[in-house]
Amino acid sequence: MNIFIDAMGGDHAPYEIVKGSVEAVNEFGVQLTLVGPTDIVKKELEQWDYPEEQIKILHADSVISNDDEAALSIRRKTDSSIVVGIKAVKESENGVFISAGNTGAVLSGGLLLLGRIKGIKRPALGATLPTESGLALLVDTGANTDCKPEYLQQFAQIGSIYMENMYNINNPKVVLINNGTEEKKGNALTKEAYQLLKNTPVNFVGNIEGRELLTTDASVLVCDGFTGNIALKTLEGTSKVIMENVKNAIVSNTVGKIGGLLIKNNLSTLRSKFNYKEYGGAPLLGVKGGVIKSHGNSNAYVIKRTIQQGMKFAEAKVVEKITEELTDINKTI
Amino acid sequence: MNIFIDAMGGDHAPYEIVKGSVEAVNEFGVQLTLVGPTDIVKKELEQWDYPEEQIKILHADSVISNDDEAALSIRRKTDSSIVVGIKAVKESENGVFISAGNTGAVLSGGLLLLGRIKGIKRPALGATLPTESGLALLVDTGANTDCKPEYLQQFAQIGSIYMENMYNINNPKVVLINNGTEEKKGNALTKEAYQLLKNTPVNFVGNIEGRELLTTDASVLVCDGFTGNIALKTLEGTSKVIMENVKNAIVSNTVGKIGGLLIKNNLSTLRSKFNYKEYGGAPLLGVKGGVIKSHGNSNAYVIKRTIQQGMKFAEAKVVEKITEELTDINKTI
Numbered sequence: 025m026n027i028f029i030d031a032m033g034g035d036h037a038p039y040e041i042v043k044g045s046v047e048a049v050n051e052f053g054v055q056l057t058l059v060g061p062t063d064i065v066k067k068e069l070e071q072w073d074y075p076e077e078q079i080k081i082l083h084a085d086s087v088i089s090n091d092d093e094a095a096l097s098i099r100r101k102t103d104s105s106i107v108v109g110i111k112a113v114k115e116s117e118n119g120v121f122i123s124a125g126n127t128g129a130v131l132s133g134g135l136l137l138l139g140r141i142k143g144i145k146r147p148a149l150g151a152t153l154p155t156e157s158g159l160a161l162l163v164d165t166g167a168n169t170d171c172k173p174e175y176l177q178q179f180a181q182i183g184s185i186y187m188e189n190m191y192n193i194n195n196p197k198v199v200l201i202n203n204g205t206e207e208k209k210g211n212a213l214t215k216e217a218y219q220l221l222k223n224t225p226v227n228f229v230g231n232i233e234g235r236e237l238l239t240t241d242a243s244v245l246v247c248d249g250f251t252g253n254i255a256l257k258t259l260e261g262t263s264k265v266i267m268e269n270v271k272n273a274i275v276s277n278t279v280g281k282i283g284g285l286l287i288k289n290n291l292s293t294l295r296s297k298f299n300y301k302e303y304g305g306a307p308l309l310g311v312k313g314g315v316i317k318s319h320g321n322s323n324a325y326v327i328k329r330t331i332q333q334g335m336k337f338a339e340a341k342v343v344e345k346i347t348e349e350l351t352d353i354n355k356t357i
Numbered sequence: 358m359n360i361f362i363d364a365m366g367g368d369h370a371p372y373e374i375v376k377g378s379v380e381a382v383n384e385f386g387v388q389l390t391l392v393g394p395t396d397i398v399k400k401e402l403e404q405w406d407y408p409e410e411q412i413k414i415l416h417a418d419s420v421i422s423n424d425d426e427a428a429l430s431i432r433r434k435t436d437s438s439i440v441v442g443i444k445a446v447k448e449s450e451n452g453v454f455i456s457a458g459n460t461g462a463v464l465s466g467g468l469l470l471l472g473r474i475k476g477i478k479r480p481a482l483g484a485t486l487p488t489e490s491g492l493a494l495l496v497d498t499g500a501n502t503d504c505k506p507e508y509l510q511q512f513a514q515i516g517s518i519y520m521e522n523m524y525n526i527n528n529p530k531v532v533l534i535n536n537g538t539e540e541k542k543g544n545a546l547t548k549e550a551y552q553l554l555k556n557t558p559v560n561f562v563g564n565i566e567g568r569e570l571l572t573t574d575a576s577v578l579v580c581d582g583f584t585g586n587i588a589l590k591t592l593e594g595t596s597k598v599i600m601e602n603v604k605n606a607i608v609s610n611t612v613g614k615i616g617g618l619l620i621k622n623n624l625s626t627l628r629s630k631f632n633y634k635e636y637g638g639a640p641l642l643g644v645k646g647g648v649i650k651s652h653g654n655s656n657a658y659v660i661k662r663t664i665q666q667g668m669k670f671a672e673a674k675v676v677e678k679i680t681e682e683l684t685d686i687n688k689t690i
Contacts, residue, residue: 203582210583233590262571
């Protein structure tokens with residue numbers, strides 16, 4: 025297992041990234057490599073107590089910022105933490121790269137530097153949702169804004185392999201996100217994808233609407249990357265606005281404030297249940313190596329959780345499983 | 358003003374529909390026509406006190422159910438409450454038809470029986486969202502699952518006319534729902550639509566992401582009908598799940614229950630703020646007459662609110678305004 029962390033990626037880098045990495049080392053006993061300018065990373069590390077042999081530094085001179093154009097910066101900034109980190113994954117056994125930096129650059133880096141697994145048409149970005157029956161992977165959430173039906177078919181396949189191996193879900197249920205539950209519903213893309221999914225060796229159980237994203241008992245929720253992005257961000261935005269409004273409603277008068285104190289613990293449990301960051305970052309699935317995109321505003325806790333996810337990703341050998349099973353699946357289709 | 362209500366449409370018809378209509382008559386002094394089988398509607402009306410001359414019955418023998426195929430049922434069930442009601446709008450001055458019945462049939466009925474306003478490429482279904490700065494119209498929310506960029510351009514125009522005339526919003530801000538805020542972001546559709554919108558006589562201010570649906574200060578949120586459906590239902594589903602979880606978190610222990618009693622009033626105000634049904638139904642914009650689709654599970658209160666919206670729609674002469682301004686706009690583009 026070789027886990028590389030982009031020390032310079034995200035709104036709170038390098039401080040929170042390095043802090044979260046140290047916490048992961050202390051809590052999980054994992055060995056990590058921080059990627060970034062040696063002097064900066066070293067200085068950050070000096071603040072913390074941890075077994076020193078557990079954290080290595082891989083030097084990278086520059087940083088790709090959020091303003092940099094994704095694909096271009098991967099080609100030009102070859103000494104950036106993202107490029108150096110992803111190249112390190114390529115050259116290592118069972119490697120995983122974690123970054124809270126420029127999403128487009130992390131995606132492009134994964135695609136361009138690692139390359140697609142044989143048979144994969146389009147790698148996809150997943151996001152883990154907390155549903156009422158467990159966890160579900162929403163895939164794609166932004167790697168492919170314009171999709172063909174065959175891409176959605178493959179998202180179902182790689183999503184199933186991910187959920188099966190990461191969370192030991194046997195024969196995970198797959199649904200297609202659509203504007204109606206009936207088979208005939210949909211736009212041109214989902215109508216065709218539905219027909220393909222019926223004849224794909226996954227446990228496809230039909231369509232769900234947007235309102236079922238958090239209540240579905242399926243483990244893999246398939247859509248194109250544009251729709252996935254809209255759905256995920258609508259979900260995030262709505263839960264944020266409502267939780268804030270609940271808070272404001274409580275403190276709007278004295279009686280409410282007293283009531284609020286009494287339910288404080290219950291609400292904080294709830295808040296962490298709907299905090300998508302609790303479930304780690306977004307895995308890029310279908311490339312020849314592990315790449316996990318952590319939220320841009322990740323703090324140390326989120327980074328620690330994403331490292332835990334990365335460890336699971338490496339242990340479960342997700343890349344190897346996709347490579348093997350896609351070959352088998354392609355034979356049977 | 359001629360307001361026709363489908364007495365037989367929706368999960369709670371005819372009881373809640375007739376009750377809501379009676380309440381609207383008593384509260385707003387409006388004159389209404391209930392459309393449905395005369396004997397059934399008459400019997401429902403007998404339960405209530407209201408000035409009898411204020412409610413007429415327009416006989417319709419049959420009902421289009423939710424299982425009926427939309428376009429087909431409009432052509433075949435010519436004696437249904439939806440067909441009879443929409444035809445009545447066509448033959449009346451400033452008419453509005455309100456139905457909580459089969460959405461597809463209401464849409465098809467509006468399109469086939471009323472026809473498009475001259476210059477309108479695709480009529481669209483709007484939905485009113487409660488944003489932090491007021492109300493916003495999400496358009497399209499399901500009339501057009503596959504769109505061309507020019508359709509989105511027109512949604513911006515008719516949405517602006519609607520918001521301007523219904524809510525007296527001067528030069529309403531228009532945004533495009535997209536997978537990123539930067540101009541270059543998007544799928545093939547939104548990238549092209551962005552360029553068109555820049556050169557359209559509306560107050561276009563750029564892209565918003567899904568997470569800003571409830572916090573935007575724009576009044577018109579433009580997207581294709583598939584995306585709008587996913588966004589709207591994700592928003593509805595998420596707020597429902599979170600409010601239920603808040604409730605459960607509160608009652609999960611005794612201390613929480615006491616706290617819950619103290620904040621009960623504050624939370625119920627909040628609940629109605631995020632109850633999309635408070636804001637009436639979804640107007641079908643771009644056809645030659647008023648058609649408003651009320652939620653399938655509308656109760657009397659929601660029907661009353663939708664009738665209020667229908668009254669405003671007629672008073673503001675929305676259809677006339679779209680007809681006039683579209684002609685002007687088309688001249689200037």
